[in-house]
Amino acid sequence: MSLAKFSVTKRVTISMLVLIIILFGFISFQKLGLDLMPDLEFPVLTISTTYEGAAAEDVEQLVTRPIEQAVSTIKGIDKITSTSSEGLSVVTVTFEWGTNLDFAGQDIRENISRLRHFLPDEIEDPMVIKMDLSQMPILLFGVSGMQNTSELRNYLDQTVGPRIERLNGVASVIVAGGLEREINVYLNKTRMDQYRIGPDAVMASLAASNVNVSSGYVKANHQEYMVRTMGEFKDINTIANTVITSVGGTPIRINDVARVVDTFKENRSYMRINGRDGVVLFITKQSGANTLETVRSIKALLKELGPTLPKDLKFMTVLDQGDMVEKATGNAANSAIVGAVLAILILWLFLRNWRPTLVIALAIPISIITTFIGMHILGYTFNIITIGGFALAVGMLVDNAVVVIENIYRHLELGLHRNDASVKGSDEVGMAITASTLTTIAVFVPLALAGGYAGKIAQPLALTICAGLTASLFVAITIIPMLASVIFKKRTFKKGEESVEAHGGKLYHSFLKLYEGSLRWALNKWYLVSFVTIVLFFLSIFGLKVIGGEFMPEGDDGMGQIRLTLPVGTNIEE
Known part of the structure; x- marks a missing residue:
C-alpha cells in the first residue's frame, strides 16, 4: 500500500498524526532560543597576563615570549599572535577547526604551570580565556550619578549587580571603570x-x-x-x-x-556618560539562554528597582542585543510571512479556486511546524541565519504540494472519484517530487559539510532548508492526498470549458499566448538565443569581479565611534 492510499483510507490516523506534529512542533518552538547569531565556538584561546607597572618592552621580553614558546609545542595550532602593552600581555592562540578546546586549554595551562617559576613573581597568574560569542555582553549600560564613581561602583557591585545575577539566563554582571x-x-x-x-x-x-x-x-x-x-x-x-x-x-x-x-587606584581610563563621570555595566547571558527573554527580564527588574534607586542614578543603554535580535529576526520573519502570503495569492490567481488554494495554505504552516521539530533535534536557535533559511525555503515548500495538487486535479477532470484521483495523482508524481527534493537537498549538503568559519555560519542555513524541504515532501505525499480527498470535489465546467486551463480566464490565456509566441521565436532563432546566453554568461563572470565580495555585510547598529590617536606620552587627563 502506497503512502497516498494509506493517507486517504486512514484519514483519522493521518489527522491524529498531523495533530501530534503540531503539538510537538509548538513544544519545539517554545524551547527554541532566540539569538542574533548562531552559537559558534571559535577555535581561539587567549592567554591574558597582568604585570602591573611594567613597560611594554619588559612585558614582551619577560612574559609574552616565554609564554609563546611554551604553548608553541601544542598540537593543532594554526597560528600564534601576541600583543604586549604597558602592564598587560595578551597571547592569542588560533587552532585548526575541529580542535577540542577543552583539551587544548588544559594543555596550555599545564605548559604555563611548568613555566611559572621562570616568570616574574610580580605578575598575576595567566588566565586562559575561550572565545565564545555567547559570552559577549547582551546588555551594556553606561551608569552615572552619586557623589563619585567609587560610591557608584560599590553600589552597583553590592546592590544592583547581585539582583541581576539572580535572574534566569544571566551569567555574570561586571562593573568596569570608576575609582577603585x-x-x-x-x-x-x-x-x-x-x-x-x-x-x-x-x-x-x-x-x-x-x-x-x-x-x-x-x-x-x-x-x-x-x-x-x-x-x-x-x-x-x-x-x-x-x-x-x-x-x-x-x-x-x-x-x-x-x-x-x-x-x-591610578586611573588609566575615563568613562563619561552624557558629560558626567560614570561606569559601565556589562551583563552576559548563560549559554543556551534566550537572549530576548533575558534582556526583557533585566529591563523589567531595573524598572521594578527604579523607586528604590538613588534619584540621581541614571542608566543609559549603550548596547542592547535584545533590541538587535528583535529587529533582525522580526524583519526576517516578516519576509518569510510575506513570501508565504504571496505564494498563496499567486497560486489562487492561476488556479482560480479556493479549494486547492486552501490545501496549499494548510500545507505551508504544517511544513514549517514540522521544521521546528528538526531544528530542536539539531540544537539550533532562531537567529537571522535560520530564519533567513525559512524565508529562502518558503517558496520551495509549496513546490511539491503544487505538483501533487495539479495532478490530482487533472484526474478529477478525467472523471475519477476524488479518493481515486488523490491516490493516483499522488502516486504518479511521488517518485518525481522525491527525486526533485533530494536533488535540491544535495545542493545544500556541501554547505552543511563545509569547514572553517564560513561553514559554521552556513551550516544552520543549509540544514534548516534541508529540514524544511524534507518536511514539505512528507506533507506532499501524505497529508495533501488526505486533504484533497476531503476538500476537493469533481469540477463542473460551463459550455466550451474542458479543463482548468479553460477556467483560467483571460489572464491565463494571455500569459499562455505570450509564452507560446516567445517559445516559438526562441526555437526558430536558436543560434541567436545561444549566442546571447553565452555573452550573458561571460558578462556575469566579469560582473562578479567588478562587484567584489566581503565575508559578512556591514550592519547598521545605530552606533558611531570616534577614534583619536594622540602623540606618545600624552597624559590621560589631557
Missing part, C-alpha cells in the same frame, strides 16, 4: 635604612599577616567547635600596626618605616 579603592604603603628609605629593613621584608610581613588561618577545633560539653584565626586586614590601622621585625626586643611596625594611605 586601593591601600598604598609609601616606604621611608631613611627609616628603613636605620632599621636595616628592605622592601621584601615589608611585603613578606603584609602577605603573612593578611590571611585567615584554620586552627583546628576544640571540644566542650560534648560538642566540637571549629577555630579560625582571623588575620585579614579590616582597616588601615591594622595594616599600619603590622609587625615587620624586632630590634633589641622592640617591635618595628609598618607605621615606623612607612606611611599607609587609603586612596584610589
